[in-house]
Amino acid sequence: MSKQECVVLGQDGADGCCPGLLTAPLDEDRAETLAKVFKALGDPVRLRLLSMIASRAGGEVCVCDLTPAFDLSQPTISHHLKLLKQAGLIDSERRGTWVYYRLLPETTDQLAAILTRPAGAPATEPAGAAS
């Protein structure tokens, strides 16, 4: 993971790039920043929107192609898209009448890295302590 990708979530720690959620206690500031991104993912409509955007061949989707998949108004869909954008998960570009959305993969890459256990160092071993 590049240094630039760390900056997205403000986690350019002195102890190395993007220390994981599972390897050391998070400090308050990093927890606040990360929680905002996870909160943006904590809604089924936003997850479906993100998956539609991320999986689209060509890499971007017109909002006009997203709205029909939901039983929701376009302003409601736009609000959810705005929250995904504020979280750094997607970006948008207006061209003519429509707004086009694309994934910002550096953010999902970083979340995946944060949730990955360090190789050779399992996060849980309840063995001895539990007996």
Next chain:
Amino acid sequence: MSKQECVVLGQDGADGCCPGLLTAPLDEDRAETLAKVFKALGDPVRLRLLSMIASRAGGEVCVCDLTPAFDLSQPTISHHLKLLKQAGLIDSERRGTWVYYRLLPETTDQLAAILTRPAGAPATEPAGAAS
């Protein structure tokens, strides 16, 4: 990723184990299930609790060791821990006076896998479609 790990988030899809968030549009049921887990992570106190539990040598933590790190009452901490447990992120065991918590790494493993882009198939290529 094992089949058992899929079951945690109810994602044992016919098209293979744990299809990613970034590879195909999520259906409504899977989006609902996944959103609950991300919502549990969408709070800074819960993220800090999870990181404290996951990074603890020995693999488990007494609630009595978690509470002093926060300026919050023990019932509030217990409520946050309950939400992490309901999301399948941690498990607990009462022994005597105290409850001990440990990470359920299959859930974080699955979230990491879901957020990982398929190798050789970049999720975004705004190239052609944008012109």
